[in-house]
Amino acid sequence: MLNFQSTPEPISRLIEEFNKLPGIGPKSAARLTYYLLRMPEGDARALAEAVLAVKENVMLCSVCQNITVADPCSICNNTQRDHSITCIVEEPLDILAIERTRKYSGVYHVLHGVISPADGIGPDDLKIKELLTRIQNDDVKEIILATNPNLEGEATAMYIQRLIAPLGIRVTRLARGLPAGGDLEYADEITLTRALEGRQEF
């Protein structure tokens, strides 16, 4: 461990703040702090202002719960997009990944997490109530469940499917199968079984 006592207070304070960030241990926190120390003042100020701007100007879209600077967000506000299809994702970053494909023209709904019973994260901790209100009011014809293909993602997808089933809306799940560029021999049993189940006419 680093000895914070011998370090000037403003420096140890910044190290501690960096240390709170995901994936940053005490050593990386110290390295970042000393890097900032040598930075021109203008650059440091720009960084500080960018951090504040994120907190002050960014909010959640009241429709899809994505992070946005204007409410509703640019996707929800876009009349060119198909508002009858809603793709449900765990995190805002998942939207960026799907948008990069340029193959999807529907809208989104961000859950901000997944059901994880052992961590005490249940349906009430996610944006599921917002989803239900939304699909009951809007004219939604299809829900695409795009949670991650792991146990928590599957559990969340199954839970939402169960809730939506009585509404008679079409519910689809992203195909789960082999990653492009991978070797069949390295595929695990779950992936391979799902790939077989999801096979298509060639």
Add this chain to the structure above:
Amino acid sequence: MAKPRVYKTEAIVLKRSNLGEADKILVIYTPNLGKIRAVAKGVRRSKSKLGGNVETLIHSSMMLAQGRNLDIITQSQTIDSFLPLRSDLWRTSCALYTAELVDRFTEEHIENYPVYRLLLDTIKNIIEEEDVNRLLRHFEIRLLGYLGYKPELKTCIHCKKALEPVENYFSASGGGTLCPACRLAEPAVRPLSLNALKVMRLLQQSSYQQASRVKLNEGLSKELEAIMRSYITYILEREVKSVQFLDELRRPQNYQS
């Protein structure tokens, strides 16, 4: 048991959490090394070879290398992924509950083979079991026994007399049963019906195959669940988190108001 620098073990993945950009920390339970926390590197990238071989509730054969803080999983080959479990939300959640109990009740690096065997058998049985609640009660009472919390079900924990075939009382703080005369000897006791007492004895003494011959009606099933839950909460000094989700799944759907 001392570990070599690189070692191979069977393991059941109890839980996972994200670490950094693409790694996960896994809590695994092994037959001879007990509970281990280990890192699976790069596993969140879709091309990772570890991929589904280190998924939650996987039974697999792993190679690990000792790291400075946490050991590192270098290879994993699935033995059983319990695939039918994964497409059933209720059964998945029940299996997660058994994994959480093992995680909460055990310390790292303490071997307990019976616990490993019990967990593995229970997860397998959850897939096809018609009365999952009975299976969970068997799991709980056996697990507590293997960990030194076997509830006393033969004699009164206060006066030590053999229990009469009447309604007795269960004391979480005393770790067992009180006769009607002694029921004030411990705080917060709950009534324990004769049928519930008999079933608890049976579950405690038998393999699940034998225990599964007894049929539990809904009232008895609820009574046993409440007793076991109070006892487990008392020992752990907190609620088991995944229980909340099991309750949620059993509630009539209250979202479509």
